[in-house]
Amino acid sequence: xxxxxxxxxxxxxxxxxxxxxxxxxxxxxxxxxxxxxxxxxxxxxxxxxxxxxxxxxxxxxxxxxxxxxxxxxxxxxxxxxxxxxxxxxxxxxxxxxxxxxxxxxxxxxxxxxxxxxxxxxxxxxxxxxxxxxxxxxxxxxxxxxxxxxxxxxxxxxxxxxxxxxxxxxxxxxxxxxxxxxxxxxxxxxxxxxxxxxxxxxxxxxxxxxxxxxxxxxxxxxxxxxxxxxxxxxxxxxxxxxxxxxxxxxxxxxxxxxxxxxxx
Numbered sequence: 263x264x265x266x267x268x269x270x271x272x273x274x275x276x277x278x279x280x281x282x283x284x285x286x287x288x289x290x291x292x293x294x295x296x297x298x299x300x301x302x303x304x305x306x307x308x309x310x311x312x313x314x315x316x317x318x319x320x321x322x323x324x325x326x327x328x329x330x331x332x333x334x335x336x337x338x339x340x341x342x343x344x345x346x347x348x349x350x351x352x353x354x355x356x357x358x359x360x361x362x363x364x365x366x367x368x369x370x371x372x373x374x375x376x377x378x379x380x381x382x383x384x385x386x387x388x389x390x391x392x393x394x395x396x397x398x399x400x401x402x403x404x405x406x407x408x409x410x411x412x413x414x415x416x417x418x419x420x421x422x423x424x425x426x427x428x429x430x431x432x433x434x435x436x437x438x439x440x441x442x443x444x445x446x447x448x449x450x451x452x453x454x455x456x457x458x459x460x461x462x463x464x465x466x467x468x469x470x471x472x473x474x475x476x477x478x479x480x481x482x483x484x485x486x487x488x489x490x491x492x493x494x495x496x497x498x499x500x501x502x503x504x505x506x507x508x509x510x511x512x513x514x515x516x517x518x519x520x521x522x523x524x525x
Contacts (some may be wrong), residue, residue: 265320265354265437266450269355269378272353276418277381287386294455300395300421301442302370303344304472304495308487309518310344312374312474313508314499317349317356321453324356324504334508341512345394347497359391366392374423378402383412393402393441395421400431401450412438425476432463436471443467444497448477461491469523485518492504492523 263271280287304310315334318324335346349357350366357377365373372394377384379396380403386397398411412422424435426442435443445467447460455478467473472495475488480501488496498515505511 264404264451265453267398269351269354270380273351273378273380273384277383278444279379280381280383283387286306286391287383291386291389294389295394296393296419297366297392298370298372299410300374300423301428301440301472303372304474306344307495307520308516309503309520310495311342311485311501311512311515312345313341313343313497314340314347314351314495314497315357315361316499316503319500321448322500324393325500327356330344330364330503332344332364333369334420334503335365335368337508338390338502338512339364339369340373341509342516343512344370344495344512347374347376347499348393349499350375350377355485357449359387362388362391362393369376379411380407382411385414385420388415388416388420394521395423395459397423397425397427397444397461398426398441399429400434401425403489405434408434409438412441419489423474426463427459429463429466432466442474443470444474457487458487460493464491465523466491467523473523479515482515482518485515489518489521492521494520 273330294490349355350359375388375393375396426432432458445463447461448455460475464473474495475493479496479498502511
């Protein structure tokens, strides 16, 4: 079983545990404060930086095991991040749902809950921990399940970032009203990065949608490259999580002008 399969199985097991607390989660979700808007924060003249709190990954191993999510979130915000991505997946990425709660207490910028979400119960978990948006991976969800997850998110005020790697997946993502589109250049089965995937698919995203380039972004030159392809934002994790000065690392990626896409 490849990384995507292992992560999906682990996510389903965690979702099953959450089911025992469904009533409590629903009550807390109803009472939770509205979170700052994710998509609106990415609509800006320059390429927005979504900075990720990331301790380790299947492709790189340990990146920065000692990260304090709250402190890292504050540093990213000082560096000019438009939004933050908080990896909450524990088995392969070393994350925790408490990291998202810590980041929410530490900063007011929008937060993306980055995890392998496979069950609507995880939507409630995202809501009660202060997420503005949550990741849905098109390759990990059948189209009907993708729609079900997106509808559940909308009901409780959570935005969705739908991640794609093919034209068919992009069609499924665009069928979700107002979904932010993430194009991941990394194949989650082989873990190999294919930059041409980003260039090809971002050009196909309608200009009224936000398009985020994911994976393989380590330098300002990389941001300029995907900006030329029409990216509205970049999601950056490993390089800035490993940086001695994360605020400066984020600041170095900001200020790249956008190239507007046409259809």
